[in-house]
Amino acid sequence: MSALLARYDALVAAGELQPDADQRVAAERLQRVQDDLVAARDPGAFARLFGKGPRRVRGVYLWGGVGRGKSMLMDLFVATLEIERKRRVHFHAFMLEVDRLIREERRKETGDPLAPVAARIAEHVRCLAFDEMVVKNTADAAIMGRLFTALICQQNVTVVTTSNRPPGDLYKDGINRSLFLPFIDLVKKELDVVELDGPTDYRLDRIAGLHTWHTPLGDAATAQVREAFFRLTDYPPEDAAHVPSADLDLGGGRTLHVPKSLKGVGVFSFKRLCGEPRGAADYLAIAQCYHTVIVVGIPVMGPENRDEAARFVTLVDTLYENNVKLFATAAAEPEKLYPAGDGSFEFARTVSRLKEMQSDAYMARGHGLEA
Structure with missing residues (x-):
């Protein structure tokens, strides 16, 4: 059995976690992400010769009510992910970092800063694991579609995130929400949306x-x-x-x-x-x-x-x-x-x-x- 599932089942067997069918399904999906990332980390000598990087690995958007085990599963996912270029970060902190990188790129006056910002992030990260994706900032909402398209589709960064809301409810009543809709479409297209909303908090x-x-x-x-x-x-x-x-x-x-x-x-x-x-x-x-x-x-x-x-x-x-x-x-x-x-x-x-x-x-x- 793979590392994440083995660790999860051991915690259940030891009584540290209660048996939870929804959690087990989510753990299985996260395990597949791990397996795909490990398999894709070396594209092979022939591919490298022609400048081809690792293939894209589909991510996960894990959402559900508070206390359902999202953070616990993210703990297990990151701890057992056997690649070096992984990063776990709170979503708000990440977007503050993006704002700083955008300001730096704009000072260079090289055009749209989002593509080079995504490239700089991808230099050090193959898998981005976010805690609590929530969007309340209009400026963030306006750039997220383009930023994450560059990260996922151009830089082949795998995104795994937790949220209290389904993708369609993000920034639900926000100002100029139409600017944010491309991000929702991207999530539904490039990430598997997994609901974790069992009865126990x-x-x-x-x-x-x-x-x-x-x-x-x-x-x-x-x-x-x-x-x-x-x-x-x-x-x-x-x-x-x-x-x-x-x-x-x-x-x-x-x-x-x-x-x-x-x-x-x-x-x-x-x-x-x-x-x-x-x-x-x-x-x-x-x-x-x-x-x-x-x-x-x-x-x-x-x-x-x-x-x-x-x-x-x-x-x-x-x-x-x-x-x-x-x-x-x-x-x-x-x-x-x-x-x-x-x-x-x-x-x-x-x-x-x-x-x-x-x-x-x-x-x-x-x-x-x-x-």
Whole structure:
């Protein structure tokens, strides 16, 4: 049996995964991608003599509701893919990188920058694995058809991606959506669309019994959000000292250090998020990159903290509007965080949202989807 399926079946046999027929079908399709990529990695001496690269391998668009195992299958796919030129990246981070490459190519004044951008990406990548394809940016939507046509059809890059939405629902009500339709057509033509939408939300199962808002500040609250992080990421708690970090691209040459970042879960301090000058665009970058955000050290705020309170309001609004799960350690319950000061009356709306974000109904929403 091939590596991905062998690993998947071993996890089921060990009781680490529940038997799931839809997951097994998706794993089989991803295994075929692996087999085709390995078989195509060397075109042979004769083909190389005439400058022919590896043949095109059909990719996969894996979509379904939150917690159905898409990220787990992507983990297995990338970990067991036996080629060197593979890359896994969150879709939002990838498009920020593309924006930077486009600016560099435009400075060269050589015409349409998308073809050379695709060529530069393909120099180092044979298979692109994306987490959570979601499109909300009009500029991204306008270029994606041409960009991915160049990557897939000209550079023979294989694309494997997960999404909460079927292809036809991407950028569904976006401005100038007609510019995006060629990308949807490309996905349907060049990728196998596989639905993974079984009845069980495994992510909710992992955090069953855990509250999301923990007060007062202290070791007990920290232990609760720590447990949520390890449950959501399947990272071994005994190796806590080696949890990966990340530097999130905020655009314009700015980055935000994320001290713990894994599988769509990011951990931040209140001081870093709201104690420093930040705007809605920064919070949107976080909300698009992470399906779950853990904020530690939220204090009680007064009139002297009005700037921090205003940023916190913007943060909560952005997370809420993008259906991001929020776990927090705080000095008080939401209604007691900002009892007096400029905007304290309006803060009541934030309190209401923080309460709703603790509900089972909110926790069951898919990341990035409209309620």
